[in-house]
Amino acid sequence: MTSHATGAPVDDRALWDRASGGDEAAFSQLFERHAEAVWNHAYRLTGSWAGAEDLTSTTFLTAWRRRADVTLVRDSALPWLYTVAGNAARDEYRGARRRLRLLRKIPDPPVVSDHADAVAERLDGEERLREIVGAVRMLPKAQRDVVELCLLGDVSVADAAALLTVAEVTVRSHLSRARARLRTLLEEK
Numbered sequence: 001m002t003s004h005a006t007g008a009p010v011d012d013r014a015l016w017d018r019a020s021g022g023d024e025a026a027f028s029q030l031f032e033r034h035a036e037a038v039w040n041h042a043y044r045l046t047g048s049w050a051g052a053e054d055l056t057s058t059t060f061l062t063a064w065r066r067r068a069d070v071t072l073v074r075d076s077a078l079p080w081l082y083t084v085a086g087n088a089a090r091d092e093y094r095g096a097r098r099r100l101r102l103l104r105k106i107p108d109p110p111v112v113s114d115h116a117d118a119v120a121e122r123l124d125g126e127e128r129l130r131e132i133v134g135a136v137r138m139l140p141k142a143q144r145d146v147v148e149l150c151l152l153g154d155v156s157v158a159d160a161a162a163l164l165t166v167a168e169v170t171v172r173s174h175l176s177r178a179r180a181r182l183r184t185l186l187e188e189k
Contacts, residue, residue: 012077020068027067030077031060038081044152045089047129055092059085079163082153086145093137135185143178146171151178 010029018026035056042055062084063070063077073079136147145164149155150171157175161168 011075013072013075016067016070016072016077019064020070027064030063034078034081035060037078038085041082041153042085042089044129045086045133045148046092047126047133051092055085055088058088062088073159073162076159079149079153079155079159082149082155083163086148086153131186132182135182138185139178139181143174143181146174147178147182150175 012030012033015026015030015033019030038059039052039056042059043049043052046052046055059081063081070077070080136144136152139147146160149160149163150157155163157168157171161171164171
């Protein structure tokens with residue numbers, strides 16, 4: 001995106017500032033700029049196309065509602081959007097677990113074969129991604145946050161450290177421990 005007056009690129013901070021004042025066009029530019037990256041991050045967190053769509057919508061709805069409160073890291077909205085997506089994914093995961101516990105109390109309905117189930121079974125990459133997402137959820141919170149930002153979200157160590165308000169060496173340490181733990185967890189499957 002470029003500024004109409006100067007032709008220079010408009011950074012995220014300038015767009016957030018305009019969006020904070022109610023400029024819907026500026027927020028639309030931010031959405032267009034980052035929606036694909038947020039969707040990809042959401043897909044890596046959920047392992048589901050539909051889940052990624054919902055999570056992306058929730059992330060940008062939250063961004064719109066909280067646009068005046070946003071603190072950007074190095075003038076980029078993406079780390080903050082990734083954090084919102086990660087928090088929303090955890091909230092959804094907890095809610096799904098509660099619903100599942102309730103559903104277990106209800107007798108199972110008869111199973112009906114569905115063409116969509118056959119198609120879903122052929123998508124071999126999704127199953128492995130679900131295993132990885134499950135393993136990431138088993139990590140301690142500090143390691144999980146770093147993995148979600150740096151490995152799943154492709155945020156730099158420096159940006160993750162700034163966003164999490166910790167030293168870069170702490171982020172690297174969490175990443176190293178998380179990688180070792182993930183290898184162990186995924187080899188057990």
